[in-house]
Amino acid sequence: MANPLSRLVFNQRHGTRIKSGRVSLRAKIGKGVKIQRGSYLDRHSAIGAYSYLGNNCTVSVARIGRYCSIADSVIIGPGEHDLDAVSTSAEFARDAFAELTASPCEIGHDVWIGAQCVILRGVRIGNGAVIGANSVVTKDVAPFEVVAGSPARVIKKRFSQDREQAIAASEWWRLDRDAAAAEITRLEAET
Secondary structure (H helix, E strand, O other), X not given: OOOHHHHHHHHHHHOOEEOOOEEOOOOEEOOOOEEOOOOEEOOOOEEOOOOEEOXXXXXXOEEEOOOOEEOOOOEEOOOXXXXXXXXXXXXXXXXXXXXXXXXXXXXXXXXXXXXXXXXXXXXXXXXXXXXXXXXXXXXXXXXXXXXXXXXXXXXXXXXXXXXXXXXXXXXXXXXXXXXXXXXXXXXXXXX
16 A cells, blocks of 8 residues: 555545555455554455554564554564475575465454564464563464463463353454444443
8 A cells, every 4th residue: 555545545445544555455454443654464464343553563464353452563474484494595485475474373353462572473362362562472372361471471361261251252352343342341340
Protein backbone atom coordinates (compact mmCIF):
# COMPACT_ATOMS: atom_id res chain seq x y z
CA MET A 1 0.00 0.00 0.00
CA ALA A 2 2.75 2.38 -0.96
CA ASN A 3 0.33 4.86 -2.49
CA PRO A 4 -1.27 7.11 0.19
CA LEU A 5 -4.44 7.43 -1.91
CA SER A 6 -4.92 3.64 -2.14
CA ARG A 7 -4.33 3.42 1.62
CA LEU A 8 -6.99 6.10 2.25
CA VAL A 9 -9.52 4.33 0.00
CA PHE A 10 -8.78 0.97 1.65
CA ASN A 11 -9.19 2.47 5.14
CA GLN A 12 -12.53 4.06 4.25
CA ARG A 13 -13.85 0.89 2.64
CA HIS A 14 -12.84 -1.47 5.43
CA GLY A 15 -13.06 0.66 8.59
CA THR A 16 -9.34 0.20 9.19
CA ARG A 17 -6.58 2.64 10.09
CA ILE A 18 -3.45 1.65 8.20
CA LYS A 19 -0.67 4.21 8.54
CA SER A 20 2.07 2.14 6.92
CA GLY A 21 2.86 2.04 3.23
CA ARG A 22 4.43 -1.41 3.71
CA VAL A 23 1.18 -3.39 3.94
CA SER A 24 0.34 -5.60 0.97
CA LEU A 25 -3.03 -4.99 -0.66
CA ARG A 26 -3.21 -8.77 -1.02
CA ALA A 27 -2.97 -9.43 2.74
CA LYS A 28 -6.26 -10.34 4.40
CA ILE A 29 -7.12 -7.49 6.77
CA GLY A 30 -10.18 -7.57 9.02
CA LYS A 31 -12.59 -4.84 10.00
CA GLY A 32 -11.31 -2.21 12.42
CA VAL A 33 -7.64 -3.25 12.19
CA LYS A 34 -5.03 -0.63 13.11
CA ILE A 35 -1.52 -0.86 11.64
CA GLN A 36 1.01 1.76 12.66
CA ARG A 37 3.83 3.42 10.70
CA GLY A 38 6.70 1.41 9.32
CA SER A 39 5.05 -1.99 9.81
CA TYR A 40 5.32 -4.64 7.11
CA LEU A 41 2.56 -7.19 6.43
CA ASP A 42 3.21 -9.47 3.46
CA ARG A 43 0.68 -10.76 0.97
CA HIS A 44 0.78 -14.24 2.53
CA SER A 45 -0.51 -13.00 5.90
CA ALA A 46 -3.86 -12.27 7.51
CA ILE A 47 -4.80 -10.12 10.50
CA GLY A 48 -8.21 -10.47 12.13
CA ALA A 49 -10.79 -7.83 13.00
CA TYR A 50 -10.02 -5.22 15.65
CA SER A 51 -6.36 -6.23 15.99
CA TYR A 52 -3.56 -3.70 16.46
CA LEU A 53 -0.07 -3.87 14.96
CA GLY A 54 2.36 -1.34 16.43
CA ASN A 55 5.13 0.68 14.75
CA ASN A 56 7.92 -1.03 12.80
CA CYS A 57 6.62 -4.60 13.03
CA THR A 58 7.38 -7.30 10.46
CA VAL A 59 4.83 -10.04 9.75
CA SER A 60 5.61 -12.71 7.19
CA VAL A 61 3.48 -15.77 6.31
CA ALA A 62 1.37 -15.53 9.46
CA ARG A 63 -2.25 -15.64 10.54
CA ILE A 64 -3.15 -13.29 13.38
CA GLY A 65 -6.51 -13.64 15.13
CA ARG A 66 -9.06 -11.05 16.18
CA TYR A 67 -8.59 -8.48 18.98
CA CYS A 68 -4.80 -9.02 19.18
CA SER A 69 -2.53 -6.30 20.57
CA ILE A 70 0.95 -6.38 19.08
CA ALA A 71 3.38 -3.76 20.36
CA ASP A 72 6.17 -1.95 18.50
CA SER A 73 9.07 -3.68 16.73
CA VAL A 74 7.67 -7.22 16.88
CA ILE A 75 8.85 -9.75 14.28
CA ILE A 76 6.50 -12.61 13.47
CA GLY A 77 7.69 -15.42 11.23
CA PRO A 78 11.17 -14.41 10.15
CA GLY A 79 12.72 -16.64 7.51
CA GLU A 80 14.72 -19.48 9.02
CA HIS A 81 17.58 -21.30 7.37
CA ASP A 82 17.84 -25.10 7.36
CA LEU A 83 20.56 -25.97 9.86
CA ASP A 84 20.78 -29.53 8.54
CA ALA A 85 21.75 -28.37 5.04
CA VAL A 86 25.41 -28.30 4.05
CA SER A 87 25.16 -24.54 3.52
CA THR A 88 22.80 -22.13 5.28
CA SER A 89 23.14 -19.61 2.43
CA ALA A 90 19.89 -18.76 0.62
CA GLU A 91 22.02 -18.59 -2.52
CA PHE A 92 21.69 -22.36 -2.90
CA ALA A 93 17.93 -22.58 -2.35
CA ARG A 94 15.63 -23.37 -5.28
CA ASP A 95 13.02 -20.92 -3.95
CA ALA A 96 14.55 -19.06 -1.00
CA PHE A 97 11.32 -17.38 0.17
CA ALA A 98 9.32 -20.63 0.08
CA GLU A 99 12.04 -22.58 1.88
CA LEU A 100 12.73 -19.92 4.52
CA THR A 101 9.03 -19.42 5.30
CA ALA A 102 7.74 -22.99 4.89
CA SER A 103 5.69 -23.13 8.12
CA PRO A 104 3.17 -20.36 8.83
CA CYS A 105 2.91 -18.74 12.25
CA GLU A 106 -0.51 -18.80 13.89
CA ILE A 107 -1.49 -16.26 16.52
CA GLY A 108 -4.84 -16.94 18.24
CA HIS A 109 -7.46 -14.40 19.28
CA ASP A 110 -6.98 -11.78 22.03
CA VAL A 111 -3.21 -12.33 22.19
CA TRP A 112 -1.00 -9.59 23.62
CA ILE A 113 2.59 -9.52 22.34
CA GLY A 114 4.94 -7.08 24.08
CA ALA A 115 7.47 -4.81 22.36
CA GLN A 116 10.48 -6.19 20.50
CA CYS A 117 9.44 -9.86 20.58
CA VAL A 118 10.43 -12.37 17.94
CA ILE A 119 7.97 -15.17 17.16
CA LEU A 120 9.90 -17.84 15.25
CA ARG A 121 8.68 -19.55 12.12
CA GLY A 122 5.91 -22.14 12.61
CA VAL A 123 5.06 -21.19 16.20
CA ARG A 124 1.42 -21.31 17.31
CA ILE A 125 0.18 -19.04 20.07
CA GLY A 126 -3.14 -19.90 21.71
CA ASN A 127 -6.09 -17.62 22.44
CA GLY A 128 -5.65 -15.19 25.32
CA ALA A 129 -1.89 -15.76 25.66
CA VAL A 130 0.50 -12.98 26.70
CA ILE A 131 4.10 -12.70 25.45
CA GLY A 132 6.36 -10.52 27.62
CA ALA A 133 8.43 -7.77 26.00
CA ASN A 134 11.78 -8.72 24.43
CA SER A 135 10.89 -12.42 24.34
CA VAL A 136 11.99 -14.90 21.69
CA VAL A 137 9.22 -17.47 21.25
CA THR A 138 10.73 -20.71 19.92
CA LYS A 139 7.87 -23.13 20.62
CA ASP A 140 4.08 -23.18 20.82
CA VAL A 141 2.29 -21.27 23.59
CA ALA A 142 -0.91 -22.72 25.08
CA PRO A 143 -4.09 -20.65 25.46
CA PHE A 144 -4.01 -18.16 28.35
CA GLU A 145 -0.33 -18.76 29.16
CA VAL A 146 1.98 -15.88 30.04
CA VAL A 147 5.47 -16.44 28.66
CA ALA A 148 8.63 -14.33 28.73
CA GLY A 149 12.36 -14.57 28.16
CA SER A 150 14.83 -15.69 25.54
CA PRO A 151 13.89 -18.38 24.86
CA ALA A 152 10.39 -17.71 26.21
CA ARG A 153 9.29 -19.84 29.16
CA VAL A 154 5.93 -20.16 30.89
CA ILE A 155 5.65 -17.67 33.78
CA LYS A 156 2.07 -18.47 34.77
CA LYS A 157 -1.45 -19.14 33.57
CA ARG A 158 -3.73 -16.09 33.43
CA PHE A 159 -6.76 -17.83 34.94
CA SER A 160 -7.92 -20.93 36.77
CA GLN A 161 -8.90 -23.87 34.59
CA ASP A 162 -12.62 -23.24 35.22
CA ARG A 163 -12.30 -19.58 34.25
CA GLU A 164 -10.31 -20.48 31.11
CA GLN A 165 -13.02 -22.93 30.08
CA ALA A 166 -15.79 -20.35 30.58
CA ILE A 167 -13.91 -17.73 28.54
CA ALA A 168 -13.01 -20.20 25.79
CA ALA A 169 -16.60 -21.49 25.62
CA SER A 170 -17.94 -17.94 25.23
CA GLU A 171 -15.81 -17.36 22.10
CA TRP A 172 -16.39 -13.62 22.62
CA TRP A 173 -13.67 -12.81 20.07
CA ARG A 174 -15.94 -14.00 17.26
CA LEU A 175 -18.34 -11.12 18.01
CA ASP A 176 -18.27 -7.57 16.68
CA ARG A 177 -16.96 -4.95 19.08
CA ASP A 178 -20.18 -3.95 20.90
CA ALA A 179 -21.40 -7.53 21.35
CA ALA A 180 -17.89 -8.58 22.46
CA ALA A 181 -17.83 -5.78 25.06
CA ALA A 182 -21.18 -6.97 26.44
CA GLU A 183 -19.97 -10.57 26.64
CA ILE A 184 -16.74 -9.51 28.37
CA THR A 185 -18.77 -7.52 30.92
CA ARG A 186 -20.92 -10.61 31.55
CA LEU A 187 -17.84 -12.82 32.00
CA GLU A 188 -16.20 -10.32 34.38
CA ALA A 189 -19.36 -10.21 36.49
CA GLU A 190 -19.10 -13.98 37.00
CA THR A 191 -15.90 -13.69 39.03
